[in-house]
């Protein structure tokens with residue numbers, strides 16, 4: 001079948017080869033419609049995909065009703081207007097975005113699974129949706145093909161042409177549609193594997209955290225007035241169902257506070273479920289929180305229960321709550337206010353009785369002022385605030401904590417507990433602990449491992465005395481009142497991450513890793529690196 005004067009593809013064989021290379025459905029569909037639209041004879045090329053109710057991002061973004069049955073949703077579009085060359089025909093959210101089964105020509109192709117061609121379009125035919133458009137644009141042909149794979153109609157490919165649509169063109173369209181259906185199935189399989197891999201990573205990280213938490217004895221150690229005040233607040237608010245916002249620098253013990261709140265509440269017999277909001281990939285947020293129905297999106301191989309449902313009757317701990325993307329915040333507000341939510345791709349409204357404890361090391365009020373965090377959500381989360389002070393502000397806790405971690409590490413290693421000398425104690429008290437209790441814990445655990453005799457080999461960095469660490473953060477060479485734009489700030493953060501990774505020779509986790517240098521959780525660092533496009537071993 002050689003290409004000819006009214007070819008719908010300028011180089012169909014190349015297109016078939018290129019299609020086979022695609023690993024994502026979006027890229028595949030864009031490739032098909034743009035190649036079709038490249039042919040002079042094609043005015044508009046479109047692909048609609050069959051999606052279950054509630055699974056279409058475009059419909060969700062436009063606030064359209066999800067409907068009750070699978071429908072065809074426009075997923076890719078390309079073309080050129082001759083009447084108004086400035087008009088964009090690549091949008092997918094217009095009037096013909098969705099067709100129910102059997103609705104108009106596209107819906108008929110979807111329902112019957114059979115092609116429908118109109119070689120010479122009559123603008124006055126009853127099926128023509130917009131006669132004006134057909135005349136204005138000189139549309140003379142329509143070719144619609146079902147995308148069928150293993151007996152299922154995955155979607156519809158359609159081309160509106162200028163010039164008659166002959167057998168040759170229809171033949172190519174058919175062949176491309178057949179290949180497209182197989183390529184969509186393959187790309188979906190790839191996306192599914194990728195989504196499963198990411199989910200597995202997330203689950204592994206979650207379970208690691210749970211194992212760590214189970215190993216820790218969960219006891220609060222310390223004798224500072226600041227810690228005593230925190231425990232008084234925990235006692236006061238634990239028995240109520242009030243939402244609690246725990247604030248404080250990274251590693252100060254916010255998660256421990258959340259666990260204690262749960263343990264002392266009437267929900268203690270039910271689960272405490274944790275979500276590290278910084279570690280959830282952006283496109284998985286909604287499913288992570290609310291669950292999804294099988295087939296709701298590529299990668300959704302089976303129904304999945306979200307964290308809210310898992311926490312029903314118990315407590316949901318939202319760690320790093322400041323990282324929740326703005327588009328998910330209204331949904332979170334709704335479930336906190338009304339206890340109602342829907343799984344992705346499932347129209348049924350569900351309920352969950354959940355107490356929310358959130359934690360953040362960001363200044364959420366500043367995030368609200370900057371428009372990155374909804375004020376109403378902030379007030380909902382912050383019914384009862386608890387602030388955990390940085391370790392350098394409660395120097396009295398340092399030695400009891402060090403002794404506690406030392407005893408625990410020695411027990412794990414099956415060794416006698418080494419002694420802290422007065423000189424060690426003084427070094428520990430003088431160091432400002434930018435990574436707070438977590439940094440102290442890691443340092444002591446390292447020391448316990450390397451110290452085989454009775455004497456402890458402590459490697460405390462030479463830090464400034466605590467008083468110096470109290471001064472406000474300032475960057476060398478930068479005026480204190482210098483303001484940074486968001487882009488500059490992100491760039492600074494990127495540079496900072498790169499510097500830490502270089503110093504740690506690309507290592508993220510563990511002692512001497514970049515996460516430790518920055519006083520961040522490794523999962524938080526990994527997600528920031530992803531968000532900022534930083535790789536571990538860049539030059």
Ligand SMILES: Nc1ncnc2c1ncn2[C@@H]1O[C@H](COP(=O)(O)OP(=O)(O)OP(=O)(O)O)[C@@H](O)[C@H]1O
Pocket residue numbers: 216219220221222248249250251252253254255256257319359360361401437438441520521
């Ligand atoms: N007062 C304390 N007594 C005993 N262990 C503590 C205390 N405070 C913190 N820890 C331990 O220090 C480590 C860090 O604490 P945690 O994970 O609660 O900090 P966080 O503030 O939630 O950190 P991030 O902001 O990075 O999530 C944990 O292993 C925790 O058990």
